[in-house]
Amino acid sequence: MNEPRTSVPFFLVDVFASAPLSGNPLSLVPDADELSESQMRSIAREFNQSETTFLLRPRLPGASFRLRSFTPIGAEVLGAGHNALGAWLWLSASGRLPASRDALAQEIGDQVLPVQVTSEADGSAVVSMNQSPPRFGGTVSDRAELADALGLSVQDLADDPAQVVDTGAGHLLVPVRDRAAVDRAEPDASRLAAVLHKVDGEGCYLYSLDPVDPRTAVAYTRFFNPSMGISEDPATGTAAGPLAALLLAGGKVIDGTWGIEQGRALGRPSLIRVTIDGQDVSVSGSGLVVAEGTLFL
Secondary structure (H helix, E strand, C coil), X not given: XXXXXXXXXXXXXXXXXXXXXXXXXXXXXXCCCCCCHHHHHHHXXXXXXXCEEEEECCXXXXXXXXXXXXXXXXXXXXXXXXXXXXXXXXXXHCCCCCCCCCCCEEEECCEEEEEEEEECCCCXXXXXEECCCCEEEEECCCHHHHHHHHCCCHHHECCXXXXXXXXXXXXXXXXXXXXXXXHHCCCCHHHHHHHHHHCCCCCEXXXXXXXXXXXXXXXXXXXXXXXXXXEEECCCHHHHHHHHHHHHHCCCCCCEEEEEEECHHHCCCEEEEEEEECCEEEEEEXXXXXXXXXXXX
16 A cells, blocks of 8 residues: 655745846755654755755744755755755745844754845845854965865965855865966865865865956855765855955955855856955845745655
8 A cells, every 4th residue: 555645845946046047046845844854855865956945933032934954965054055045035935924024034053143135126035144253264284285176286276375264154265366267177076075174164165356247246256065965056155255254354355245256167157245344244145936846755
């Protein structure tokens, strides 16, 4: 006799996107309180997106929703990037936002972080999310090992050190000479994972201060995270926030809002907007729901 099947609705949201099939795709499962953690990890593996987010009832005071996000290998993501922004874009598009938008907040791990949802002139939603205050971690001492792991030469690396910065997730930020060097990178996953392990970094954000459109962006980037099962990600809010904090600390930018380009190497151009004011870091962007369906478990 066949076991009864449970129907689980899901949605696909293109985050940091202005048109379908661009930006960073996010699989989203709302009303996921009845799913076990094991099922969440299996669903994330099934979707095989860089991250799959599950919306749950909050546990901590002040939170509007609890979010849990997993990579294809089942690793849980505790930062607030495209994984969280896409969830709020879906909540806005589906009419599920609370009546009052003055005190929106998301529970991620053991943190409750404020969220703002506003509307553009065309009615599209823009989500802005606070990240944690920046923490500056270790730097890479062996530049040759780092370059080799990235498939680059030492001459491709910029003079500034590669450093781990954390605003919710600690990523290694690697400066290179120009946009062409960013595009040339062909990381060796195992070697890069070893470099990241030495400096206690989760992923690697390769960047140059050579954006395609300097009118809207300050940096051009790619993101690799072999330790979390992500070969390359087209838009990474949890890395863009740390990058803005590092550029501010190094005098490369001043307090304000800065655009960061990502995803062009994957054919999914993305623009991440980061606002930084001293220790306050927030990431914002728009996007759209592009698909929906049902899982039968």
